[in-house]
Amino acid sequence: xxxxREFNKLLLYIIALIGVTISVFPFYWMFTASTxxxxxxxxxxxxxxxxxxxxxxLMNLAGSWPLWRALIxxxxxxxxxxxxxxxxxxxxxYAFAKYRFKGRDSLFFSVLLIMMVPTQVMLVPMFIxxxxxxxxDTYFALIIPYLVTPFGVFLMRQQMLAFPDDxxxxxxxxxxxxFGIFFRIVLPVMKPACAALGIVTFMxxxxxxxxxxxxxxxxEMYTLPxxxxxxxxxxxxxxxxxxxxSAAIGLIPMLILFLFxxxxxxxxxxxxxxxx
Amino acid sequence: MSSVEQEKQTNLAYPNTPVKGxxxxxxxxxxxxxxxxPYFLLFIVFMLYPLxxxxxxxxxxxxxxxxxxxxxxxxxxxxxxxxxxxxxGTTGIILIVQVPVMLILATVIATVINSESLKFxxxxxxxxxxxxxxxxVTYALVFSLLFNETYGMINQGLKAVGLDGIKWFSxxxxxxxxIIIAVTWRWTxxxxxxxxxGLQSVPKDLYESAxxxxxxxxxxxxxxxxxxxxPVLLFCTILxxxxxxxxxxxxxxxxxxxxxxxxxxxxHYLYSKAFGSFDFGLASAGAYVVTTIxxxxxxxxxxxxxGGEI
Numbered sequence: 001x002x003x004x005r006e007f008n009k010l011l012l013y014i015i016a017l018i019g020v021t022i023s024v025f026p027f028y029w030m031f032t033a034s035t036x037x038x039x040x041x042x043x044x045x046x047x048x049x050x051x052x053x054x055x056x057x058l059m060n061l062a063g064s065w066p067l068w069r070a071l072i073x074x075x076x077x078x079x080x081x082x083x084x085x086x087x088x089x090x091x092x093x094y095a096f097a098k099y100r101f102k103g104r105d106s107l108f109f110s111v112l113l114i115m116m117v118p119t120q121v122m123l124v125p126m127f128i129x130x131x132x133x134x135x136x137d138t139y140f141a142l143i144i145p146y147l148v149t150p151f152g153v154f155l156m157r158q159q160m161l162a163f164p165d166d167x168x169x170x171x172x173x174x175x176x177x178x179f180g181i182f183f184r185i186v187l188p189v190m191k192p193a194c195a196a197l198g199i200v201t202f203m204x205x206x207x208x209x210x211x212x213x214x215x216x217x218x219x220e221m222y223t224l225p226x227x228x229x230x231x232x233x234x235x236x237x238x239x240x241x242x243x244x245x246s247a248a249i250g251l252i253p254m255l256i257l258f259l260f261x262x263x264x265x266x267x268x269x270x271x272x273x274x275x276x
Numbered sequence: 277m278s279s280v281e282q283e284k285q286t287n288l289a290y291p292n293t294p295v296k297g298x299x300x301x302x303x304x305x306x307x308x309x310x311x312x313x314p315y316f317l318l319f320i321v322f323m324l325y326p327l328x329x330x331x332x333x334x335x336x337x338x339x340x341x342x343x344x345x346x347x348x349x350x351x352x353x354x355x356x357x358x359x360x361x362x363x364x365g366t367t368g369i370i371l372i373v374q375v376p377v378m379l380i381l382a383t384v385i386a387t388v389i390n391s392e393s394l395k396f397x398x399x400x401x402x403x404x405x406x407x408x409x410x411x412x413v414t415y416a417l418v419f420s421l422l423f424n425e426t427y428g429m430i431n432q433g434l435k436a437v438g439l440d441g442i443k444w445f446s447x448x449x450x451x452x453x454x455i456i457i458a459v460t461w462r463w464t465x466x467x468x469x470x471x472x473x474g475l476q477s478v479p480k481d482l483y484e485s486a487x488x489x490x491x492x493x494x495x496x497x498x499x500x501x502x503x504x505x506x507p508v509l510l511f512c513t514i515l516x517x518x519x520x521x522x523x524x525x526x527x528x529x530x531x532x533x534x535x536x537x538x539x540x541x542x543x544h545y546l547y548s549k550a551f552g553s554f555d556f557g558l559a560s561a562g563a564y565v566v567t568t569i570x571x572x573x574x575x576x577x578x579x580x581x582x583g584g585e586i
Contacts, residue, residue, distance in 0.1 A: 008393075015388050020403035023465055026418045027406060029429070033421065042427035045436070088314040095311035107312065114323050118522050118570060120543050121563040124333060124556045125326035128341075145322040148315050178307035207411030209525045214551060225413035229529055232417060240421060247414045254409045262402075 030251070034244035041240050053241060061242035066219050070227040071249065077139070077223060078205035081146040085201045086194045088148035093156025094186055098168065108157065115150045123214060130215055141215040142223070146205060152197050159193035160186070195264040199257060206254065224250040334561035343557075350561035360562065362537065363545035366452065370541070371520045374456045379512055381460070382467035383505070387497075389468070390475045401472075404465035412462070412525035419458045420530050448538030451531050455539055458526055463519070467512045474508030475501070514574050521570050542566055 033041050035054040040047045061067050095101070096108050126145065135141040163186060171181045187194070212226045222230065228246055232238050334350055336343035354360050388394065389401055407415070423430050423444040431441035444454045478501065486496045524543040527533055533540035533548075540548075543566070550559035 012388055012391055012394055015384065016394065016400050019385055019388075020400055022461070023403050023407050026415065026422060026461070027410075029422065030414075030418045041421070042424075044427070044432060046429045046432055088318075092312040092315040095308035099305070099308035099311075101305065101308040104308070107316070110319070111315075114319065114327075116571070116574075117323075117327065118518070118563075118567055120522060120524075120546065121330050121560075121567050122323065122326035123547075124550050124559050124563070125329035126322065127550070128329070128338075128556070129322075129326065132341075145318070148318055150315075150319070150323070153315055178305075178311075182311070203409070207413070209411070209413050210547070225411055225525075228413050228417060232420070232529065234532065243417060244421075247417055250414055251410060254411075258409055 027251075030244055031248050034241065034248045036241055038239060038241050041244075054245065057239075057241040057245045060239065061245050064239075065227060065231065065242070065246070066222055067227070067246060067249070069220055070222040070224050073139075073142075073222065074206060074224040074250070075253070077142045077146075077208075078202050080143055081205050082198050082202045084147045085149055085152045086198050089152030089156045089197060090160075090187060090190060090194060091182065092148070092153045093158075093160050094182055096153070096157040097160035098163065098165075111150045111153050111157075115154060120210075123210070126211075127214055136215055137217050137221050139221075142212060142221070145211075146208075149201070152201065155197050155200075156190075156193060159190060163189065192264060195261055199261055199264055202257065203254065206250075330560045330563060333556055334564055336557050338554075338556040346557065350557040351565075354558055354561050354565065359537065359540075360542070360545060363540045363542045366538065366540060367521060367523065367542045369452060370456055370459070370523065371517065374459055374520060375513060375516045377456070378460045378464050378467060378516065379471075379509060381464050382471050382512070383509070385464065385468040386471035386475050387501070389472055401469070405469055406465065407462050408466040408469075410462070413529050415462055416458065416526045416529035419454070419461075423454055445531060446535050448535055451535060451539045455523075455527055455530065458530060459520070459523070462526075463516065467516070470512055471505060471508055474505050478504045510577065514577055517573055517577065518570055521566060521573075 029048075032048065032050050034057060035050040035052065036047055037051065037053050037056075040051055040053075096104065096111075130136050130141045133140070135144070167185055167189070168181055171185050176184065207225060208223070209225045209229070212221075212223045213229070216222060216226060224246065228243065228250065231243050231246065333343060335345060335347060337346045337349075385404055389397060389404070394400070410418075422428050425431060425441060425443060425445055428444070431444075434441055442450050444450050482500050482504075483496055486500060491499065522543055523541045524547065527539045527541050527544055528547075531539040533544050542562070546559045546562045546566070549555045549562065
């Protein structure tokens with residue numbers, strides 16, 4: 001019995017070890033490859049320890065591709081849309097959760113419905129709209145359509161339902177108006193929900209690929225994922241060391257975000273759809 | 277809290293609701309409308325209008341800004357295009373193989389993390405969740421390097437143990453396997469964390485009384501854990517189905533849809549129709565067909581698992 005329990009425990013650790021190795025290895029290798037010369041990356045047998053070529057790769061990358069510009073573009077687009085999504089979603093979510101007004105339920109139902117429509121359906125008409133607005137290849141095209149998302153409104157509404165009503169009432173007695181209550185009472189209390197939504201939004205925007213691919217044409221407007229995909233387009237010599245540097249740089253903000261907001265990550269990812 | 281208090285509080289939440297024995301609030305309060313206005317403005321311009329526009333486009337032929345009505349021609353063209361069916365088939369194969377494999381793996385991982393005798397839980401969970409942080413283009417690139425047919429680490433490893441290297445990119449079937457491996461790597465940890473939250477909500481006394489009744493661990497896994505996980509697994513299945521049907525970045529970056537369009541997914545097909553040959557009408561028709569398929573699949577998944585709530 002004792003031996004069997006020990007065996008089970010061992011099995012558990014073996015599964016965990018193998019699984020974590022498979023999960024983490026590509027990351028390790030990405031960072032390693034970013035410090036190697038291309039000839040070392042493609043060596044037989046493979047090089048598994050970091051080399052000293054990171055700065056060279058970085059300089060060459062910054063010399064031939066708009067690395068810093070793409071990094072700033074990605075940060076700007078993701079940052080702005082994250083802030084606005086949190087704010088507008090919280091506003092709408094608060095109204096849906098704590099007010100009773102004509103058309104509330106059908107309007108909220110439309111939020112749920114549009115969440116289920118795949119974004120690809122809107123790709124072509126959105127492209128045409130961008131052309132008509134003369135927004136092709138501009139920040140407007142990258143930012144404006146993502147200022148707020150139905151998912152954000154849904155998530156915030158779910159979180160706001162649990163907001164204690166006596167707080168709102170007390171503020172009302174103290175003479176606080178609707179907007180004041182939202183800014184001074186609701187928003188500060190909802191910080192964890194805002195953090196969760198912010199993380200999900202930032203992550204989605206940071207990795208957004210198909211939309212920039214469709215609306216961006218000039219190098220100055222590249223976002224990081226778009227630049228990465230352009231670096232490996234067929235018909236050119238792919239500099240893998242540089243590609244891996246750029247991939248590693250793109251990952252760093254996500255890692256930082258995760259380390260600081262680990263708790264909110266999990267609650268944001270599930271969007272209140274699973275209770276647990 | 278007494279039920280009277282409860283009722284009072286609920287009513288206070290809705291200032292416009294007349295409450296018995298209380299002063300009526302003004303019926304027209306504009307605040308909620310102002311609060312939802314920014315969202316609905318964007319909703320109308322960038323979601324509702326495109327949705328309708330796309331529907332109109334699917335019955336028309338778009339040329340230089342002018343749409344001429346062509347009836348069901350786009351749908352006929354789409355449904356008679358062998359490439360459409362091929363891409364749909366490819367997506368279907370990836371879906372049928374990848375989603376069950378991933379969910380089984382994710383359930384095993386969640387069970388392992390949830391087990392009481394395991395130490396370093398936080399670290400192990402972090403390890404499994406890490407792939408969920410990486411963006412689609414980046415991991416597709418890393419995988420294209422790892423699985424490179426001549427120099428990639430995977431094939432070198434296979435050769436080192438005396439096997440032949442696998443034609444990950446030049447053989448259609450293996451290229452699909454590669455996409456499946458990549459997608460599974462990216463999403464298994466994510467799903468296992470969702471399943472873990474489901475596992476943790478299973479009451480512990482259920483297992484205790486089962487073991488008193490003489491059930492072993494495997495029996496209680498299938499008789500207690502799996503049924504209790506049904507809602508969570510259903511949630512994961514639906515999310516993964518929708519995600520897989522929309523698969524685009526991975527095949528686009530990893531294989532470019534090749535070899536010989538063997539890994540072209542249906543969204544990749546629609547993308548190339550829309551922005552390669554600028555056939556907006558056909559692409560819109562296709563987008564509606566795919567949406568319909570997603571809706572039908574989701575509906576049946578919910579129906580098939582009667583009693584499962586999401």
